[in-house]
Amino acid sequence: MKYLxxxxxxxxxxLGLFSSTLKEGASIQFPIIKDQFEKxxxxxxxxxxxxxxxxxxxxxxIKTFLESHPHYLTENNALYIMDATAVPSMVMSLFMMPKFxxxxxxxxxxxxxxxxxxxxxxxxxxxxxxLNNLSVTKIEFKEAF
Numbered sequence: 001m002k003y004l005x006x007x008x009x010x011x012x013x014x015l016g017l018f019s020s021t022l023k024e025g026a027s028i029q030f031p032i033i034k035d036q037f038e039k040x041x042x043x044x045x046x047x048x049x050x051x052x053x054x055x056x057x058x059x060x061x062i063k064t065f066l067e068s069h070p071h072y073l074t075e076n077n078a079l080y081i082m083d084a085t086a087v088p089s090m091v092m093s094l095f096m097m098p099k100f101x102x103x104x105x106x107x108x109x110x111x112x113x114x115x116x117x118x119x120x121x122x123x124x125x126x127x128x129x130x131l132n133n134l135s136v137t138k139i140e141f142k143e144a145f
Contacts, residue, residue, distance in 0.1 A: 031114075031115040035106040036100035036101050036109065045134055049131065070104065084109040120139050124143065127140075
């Protein structure tokens with residue numbers, strides 16, 4: 001049994017070595033994700049910001065901000081994405097998606113753990129990634145948006 005655990009450790013260890021988090025100065029490798037309308041979220045060279053929410057409270061903070069600044073995303077060439085990995089699929093489809101579809105802006109939904117892990121995260125903070133021609137110029141963390 002001890003050998004089985006050791007074998008599993010050696011087989012899984014390399015997987016952790018290749019996972020990386022986005023860093024300043026790097027070119028972004030944006031994952032393929034869909035929004036609440038089932039459209040692929042498009043990252044372009046013109047995109048200047050990616051706003052990432054990891055919790056419901058952060059999503060509410062961003063929603064409140066976007067309600068009071070309805071043109072923020074378009075004026076700042078920004079994308080808004082959120083971590084949806086902790087939400088059960090039934091809850092997402094029955095409750096959250098109908099609510100999200102009423103919003104006048106797109107929300108990219110990160111549904112794979114590996115995609116969430118790619119984006120820098122600091123507990124209890126919203127991540128804002130600043131871009132210039134698909135290169136990360138700055139990563140900042142804010143308590144509220």
